Structure formats: structure tokens, C-alpha cells
Amino acid sequence: MIEIHDLTKRYGNKTALDHLTLNIKPGQIFGFLGHNGAGKSTTLKSLVSIINPTSGSIVVDGLNLDQQRQAVKEKISYVPDTPDIFLQLSASEYWDLLAAAYNQSEADIQQRREQLVGLFEMTAHADEPMASFSHGMRQKAILIGALLPDPDIWILDEPMQGLDPQAAFDLKNLMKAHAAKGKTVIFSTHNLDTAQQLCDQLAILKKGQLIYNGSVADLLAAHPQESLETIYLQMAGRPTNDHLVETIEGD
Numbered sequence: 502m503i504e505i506h507d508l509t510k511r512y513g514n515k516t517a518l519d520h521l522t523l524n525i526k527p528g529q530i531f532g533f534l535g536h537n538g539a540g541k542s543t544t545l546k547s548l549v550s551i552i553n554p555t556s557g558s559i560v561v562d563g564l565n566l567d568q569q570r571q572a573v574k575e576k577i578s579y580v581p582d583t584p585d586i587f588l589q590l591s592a593s594e595y596w597d598l599l600a601a602a603y604n605q606s607e608a609d610i611q612q613r614r615e616q617l618v619g620l621f622e623m624t625a626h627a628d629e630p631m632a633s634f635s636h637g638m639r640q641k642a643i644l645i646g647a648l649l650p651d652p653d654i655w656i657l658d659e660p661m662q663g664l665d666p667q668a669a670f671d672l673k674n675l676m677k678a679h680a681a682k683g684k685t686v687i688f689s690t691h692n693l694d695t696a697q698q699l700c701d702q703l704a705i706l707k708k709g710q711l712i713y714n715g716s717v718a719d720l721l722a723a724h725p726q727e728s729l730e731t732i733y734l735q736m737a738g739r740p741t742n743d744h745l746v747e748t749i750e751g752d
């Protein structure tokens with residue numbers, strides 16, 4: 502169980518995250534939605550200790566992140582919001598680096614690595630520098646690196662970004678299978694169809710504040726006849742009487 506309590510992150514006088522409180526149970530796919538700048542990456546980066554929150558606490562399986570940072574980190578794998586990292590390394594060198602960071606048997610990691618590299622069709626590119634990869638290939642390389650140690654909690658920041666339909670389909674199935682094993686998958690997305698297909702629970706953020714926390718089914722049931730897109734835009738978007746598009750493009 503992940504317990505986020507009263508989490509706030511300020512940059513100068515800008516509040517990126519405003520007193521966020523929510524729990525994420527194991528066995529769930531938990532999705533974060535929100536417009537650009539809403540605070541999704543800030544939340545995920547706080548969970549993986551890339552940024553220090555201004556105040557509030559995160560407790561993972563009873564371990565306080567502030568006090569037991571290393572123990573918590575070993576439970577988590579993370580896909581950042583950009584795949585443009587470690588570009589000077591080949592994909593293989595990058596995966597070696599990730600594998601060494603987790604305390605697992607080499608044989609287990611090796612077998613899982615071969616399976617993931619095969620699944621994402623990266624075998625022929627393993628020894629090429631990541632700088633030479635397309636955006637989607639970089640995303641696949643980062644995903645393989647994150648998934649190969651297979652810790653309990655996956656935290657994936659916009660993981661389908663740039664993936665071809667086959668890779669996106671396979672990743673969704675991996676996420677479902679991980680949650681079905683009683684483990685935890687947390688991800689952010691701008692794709693409402695993906696959120697509807699995958700999420701057991703949703704958090705919708707708006708300007709750093711939590712404006713919905715619950716299941717997709719409950720959200721749809723509370724707004725009969727409306728699509729998730731319409732509901733989401735009513736909650737997180739501009740007022741519906743906003744006519745900016747007509748102003749730009751004509752009626």
C-alpha cells in the first residue's frame with residue numbers, strides 16, 4: 502500500500518502540488534490524469550525520490566520514504582517522462598546498468614531481459630547507441646530497463662508515449678498481468694481511452710489539486726450518457742462556453 506499524505510511541492514511561489522492525499526492499493530492499476538502542468542510528473546517523481554516535496558509524507562508498505570529511502574527505492578521501477586537519457590550508452594549497456602542496481606539473481610534478470618527485448622523487438626538494436634534510436638525505440642529501451650528487475654511497484658510516466666500500436670498493446674498486457682499478480686502499477690497518461698481500458702482507480706489533478714479520486718466505473722455512473730472525455734473536460738478543462746477554437750478557425 503502506498504500512502505501519500507498532504508504532499509505539497511512548491512517551486513518558489515509556484516505550487517506544483519497542493520496538499521495531495523491519496524492511497525494506492527496493491528493489485529491495482531492506478532492512473533493519473535490531468536492537463537499539462539497539473540502535477541502528475543511531480544507526484545511520480547516524489548514517489549521515486551527524484552524530487553523532495555516541500556511538505557507531506559509518502560509511506561510505502563509501512564516504510565517512510567524520507568527515513569528509509571533505499572529500502573523503498575528497491576521496491577520500485579520507474580519510467581521517466583522523457584526517454585532522452587543515457588544516450589551515449591548502447592541499449593545493452595543501459596540494461597546492464599539497471600540490472601546491477603537491483604539485488605536479484607543474474608539468471609533471473611537475464612531470462613527476463615531476453616523475453617522483454619524479444620517482446621519489444623529490440624534484439625537487433627541492443628548494441629546500437631541509444632542516441633541513434635527513434636523516439637519510440639528509446640522509449641522501448643527505457644521500458645525494458647525499468648521492467649527487467651520486476652520489483653513490486655511500477656511507476657510509469659506516460660509510458661505509451663511514442664510506442665507503436667503493437668508495443669503499446671503489449672505494454673498494456675504487461676501492466677494488467679503485473680497488477681493481476683497482486684502488484685502495483687501507477688502510470689500517467691493523456692489518453693483517456695487508455696485510462697478507461699486500464700485503470701482500476703484514477704486520480705485527476707488540476708493545477709496541483711486532486712479533483713477526483715475513485716474508479717472509472719463510479720465516475721461514468723455518476724454522469725450517465727456521457728463519455729469519459731466529456732466528463733474529464735468538464736472537470737479539468739476550460740468552461741464549456743469557451744469559444745476559442747471558433748475565434749481562431751471561424752464557425
Ligand SMILES: Nc1ncnc2c1ncn2[C@@H]1O[C@H](COP(=O)(O)OP(=O)(O)OP(=O)(O)O)[C@@H](O)[C@H]1O
Pocket residue numbers: 512515516517535536537538539540541542543544582
Ligand atoms: N524544475 C521545475 N522548476 C519550476 N517549476 C517546475 C519544475 N518542474 C515542474 N514545475 C512546474 O510544476 C507544475 C507541475 O509540473 P508537472 O511536470 O508535474 O506537470 P504534469 O502534470 O506532469 O504535466 P505534463 O502533462 O505536461 O507532463 C508545472 O506548473 C511546472 O511548470
